[in-house]
Amino acid sequence: MGARVTVATRAGRAAGIAALALLALGLALPAFAGRAMIQDLFFILTMLTLAQFWNLLAGYGGLVSVGQQAFVGIGAYAMFAGVILAGWDPVPAILLGGLAGLALAVPAAWFAFRLQGAYFAIATWVLAEVTRLSVAQWKALGGGTGTSLPREATSDMAFVAAIGRLFSVREAAARDILAYWLALALAAATVGGIYALLRTRHGLALAAVRDNTEAAKAVGVDAVRLKWLVYLIAAFGTGLAGALVYVQKARISPDAAFSVTDWTAYVIFIVVIGGIGTIEGPILGVLVFFALQSAFADYGSWYLMALGLIGIAIMLFAPRGLWGLIADRTGLHLFPVRRRLETGHATTRGD
């Protein structure tokens, strides 16, 4: 009797091929698409990245943070510091954003991990506020009113001239294309990286800790180390995304870069409506969010109230989100993680 362990499914393989095709299409898109569409896709891709990292934290790690704007903001400001104070090109300076996120995450985790549940959430928010207030004191980067990337930094940005020639577009449009490509690469690396993490034994450990922390510890899973792992990964990725967003915006202020609405509330909305604890959820969620925003953002605060109501309705009636509804109906998993034992005897019920 030969036993075999597999994770691959037909749907998973099809999804993998579709993802590669989408990636190729996405790379080629600037040749056909207009500037408005490129900007929209940039927004979707960066929000998707932020949502995937928040989902990693809350959905897989059980760490419900409402302070991820701290990492967006510190990442963005680190990039600005690299450009304005050290004279770096904005593109490599994005890496400084990730490193700054990591550097902030170490003391933040040391502090916040002493608290559980709602207290942890409040601590992350307080830390984000403290970081915002501290950065607002940074006079060299514009203090409370903020600043812009210097004209020469944006005009001489790496690859921009080449992209402008390639697609015969002006500098500003070429910059958007570059930012879009970087966002595409970051989103693809994020989704691929998180999926790869879930396929390692750490993916099992995350699920085990989520189900029963006591029992997980009793089989040798180091729950605290696992929390550190996801918190640091999320901080690095969120820092990178923050830096990238502000390379495209080219203008920063503490209130915008540390906005709890833009970088945490919207992100939580995306994850919750899409389906928390799945990779598919945030992908679906960001598309729904973008559609809602395009259609209703002009209604101002009515729009925000509607978002809130939709979020509450989903939490009450479909706590596993829209993807949860789809997965229940169809049994579909685009990113399969289930380790199936294939023997002559094992049945596959209850999957």
Next chain:
Amino acid sequence: MTDVLALSGVSKSFGALRVTDDVSFSVPRGQALGIIGPNGAGKSTLFNLITGNLLPDAGRIELLGRDVTRVPAMERVRMGIGRSFQIPQPFEGLTVFENLLTAAAFGRGRREAEVEEACIAILRDTELLRKANQLAGGLTLLDRKRLELARAMATGPELLLLDEIAGGLTEAECRALVATIRALHAQGVTIIWIEHVLHALNSVVERLLVLDFGRVIGIGEPAEIMASREVREIYLGMEF
């Protein structure tokens, strides 16, 4: 040196209450030791001292000749202590097989691919192979108990701690579980088993330890212990 576990003078108090009082005993490799005693005798506390979930106020605990008195619980799992919970605590969102993979990968500090074979063997030994791909949350009580046993075995233990694993089962289920435990024991794993279901316990263990008010009041062959006056007094009115 052939002792898998040795306790000497271990004590633990909660406030003024001494729940473990100068406990000393050892378990040689390959032996199955049963622990009995009335409710509140300190059996669970003794278990938690062995697993490292509680630290003793005094005394010394050795695992395979190494002093582990101050070693944290997680480290002791990797050093060879596997435990089952009194109330089964499966990872409900994972399948039976994944429950074992997790325990084996982390309990042994290996990659998944290196422990798959061992997990399959344990599934077979514990009669869970047919249910390998079912979600653990949907198992019956007997299968949950089997999973507790299997998951503890997956960590690759030198010492298996069973906490009232036979409780709550029907007579037939209990017999089936006992047969599984006997089979595991026959493979050479050392066992310490707390149990109220005495006939189940006595059909497996070679030695019994009686605990009362935190003290060891008897240790020896099951027949001899069950015949002693102290045990009869404690269990007066209980059937066995």
